[in-house]
Amino acid sequence: MKAVLALGGNLGDRFATLQGGLDLLAAAPGLEVTAVSPVYETDPVGGPEQGPYLNAVVVAETSLAPRELLARAQETENAFGRVRTERWGARTLDVDLIAVGEVVSDDPELILPHPRAHERAFVLVPWVQADPEAVLAGRPVAELLAGLDKTGVRLRADLVLREPA
Ligand SMILES: Nc1ncnc2c1ncn2[C@@H]1O[C@H](COP(=O)(O)OP(=O)(O)OP(=O)(O)O)[C@@H](O)[C@H]1O
Numbered sequence: 001m002k003a004v005l006a007l008g009g010n011l012g013d014r015f016a017t018l019q020g021g022l023d024l025l026a027a028a029p030g031l032e033v034t035a036v037s038p039v040y041e042t043d044p045v046g047g048p049e050q051g052p053y054l055n056a057v058v059v060a061e062t063s064l065a066p067r068e069l070l071a072r073a074q075e076t077e078n079a080f081g082r083v084r085t086e087r088w089g090a091r092t093l094d095v096d097l098i099a100v101g102e103v104v105s106d107d108p109e110l111i112l113p114h115p116r117a118h119e120r121a122f123v124l125v126p127w128v129q130a131d132p133e134a135v136l137a138g139r140p141v142a143e144l145l146a147g148l149d150k151t152g153v154r155l156r157a158d159l160v161l162r163e164p165a
């Protein structure tokens, strides 16, 4: 199955954390990274006043069940010292599951596709770069993006994630 994961963080050495998170995810058995987006610097959306994020999207081919993938994502967050405080608050690393194959889930522990992805330029802009054919809940991501404000999402061409070996 194809899995799409969104990485983001706005504390500490943000780029080193993104690379470390990607490497750790890729080290999981049953997950092969097939595409990595460029890195974007993004204005924070929601939550308290906080600094800008770096965001990127990773596309992978996986044999893991969605729950196992969520566990890997959460282990990766924890490895980078994520401390949960307030909702949408600053964090070193956030790993969200955007979509896993065609799986639809309304279990609050794992909602698929991610319930806010369709309105988040900081997810859709990198995603469509990693996969121009991307589709979310039956709609081309490129089309969803046409209706969104992308001014808070800036390419950081100087920061390029290394694809894990
Ligand atoms: N698609 C999903 N990807 C990641 N976590 C999810 C998903 N659906 C539900 N969750 C649940 O959401 C809970 C809270 O996640 P988290 O604290 O990362 O939220 P957030 O990143 O602050 O906000 P947002 O959910 O808007 O991105 C997690 O414990 C997880 O079980």
Ligand SMILES: Nc1nc2c(c(=O)[nH]1)N=C(CO)CN2
Residues within 6 Å of the ligand: 007, 008, 009, 042, 043, 044, 045, 046, 047, 053, 055, 088, 089, 094, 122
């Ligand atoms: N720019 C930006 N804003 C956010 C982000 C994020 O990754 N990037 N993540 C959030 C909660 O998941 C809330 N707000």
